[in-house]
């Protein structure tokens with residue numbers, strides 16, 4: 001469904017993404033892991049068209065997306081939920097959701113509230129009144145209203161309490177069950193291992209590892225070497 005082929009992206013002269021290649025298949029949940037500053041967010045932004053890669057190709061559903069502007073990429077079905085969520089703080093939950101709705105999208109408010117019952121309870125509240133977890137749910141719900149085929153999530157559970165993290169994991173499973181592919185950037189490895197079929201690790205702008213979830217879970221060396229967490233997480 002998504003093929004990223006040898007992309008290079010820059011901030012000014014800074015060569016941040018140095019030949020990244022990865023693939024997400026239909027209905028798959030794939031993670032992109034790596035230490036701070038490794039290039040995870042920049043990879044997502046390059047796929048979403050917020051940064052135009054200097055070279056390489058991004059193919060989605062067989063079409064070349066590499067040079068398309070962000071709004072065209074979104075209309076093709078790639079949605080990025082950015083790290084800082086980007087919801088409208090002065091609008092209500094329901095207004096935020098309605099703003100995300102693409103014409104012809106099969107997603108209704110009812111569908112979103114079925115996945116996120118908390119958003120139903122908070123539907124008349126302003127974005128600014130929501131907790132961090134509710135804001136994250138709203139950001140994901142708003143992206144669903146745009147009818148994505150590929151959802152890219154940048155650290156969706158960062159800073160959230162464990163009980164909320166569990167809720168969001170369960171919600172992501174429901175979303176995945178709808179056949180939506182997910183590319184997940186997340187530092188919480190337990191969450192990644194609960195959800196993903198495969199993992200990629202990026203280091204200094206290059207993919208240095210890829211494997212299926214079962215192999216990754218048992219590979220303490222890789223976790224320690226690239227993520228610095230081998231000893232504490234499996």
Ligand SMILES: Nc1ncnc2c1ncn2[C@@H]1O[C@H](COP(=O)(O)OP(=O)(O)OP(=O)(O)O)[C@@H](O)[C@H]1O
Nearest residue numbers: 011012014016034035036037038039040041042043
């Ligand atoms: N707008 C920017 N201008 C210049 N350099 C940037 C910009 N955004 C990020 N960088 C640099 O690009 C590199 C990759 O950043 P990126 O945000 O993609 O990393 P990351 O893996 O997502 O890390 P984190 O988990 O800290 O967000 C880092 O060295 C970062 O300092």
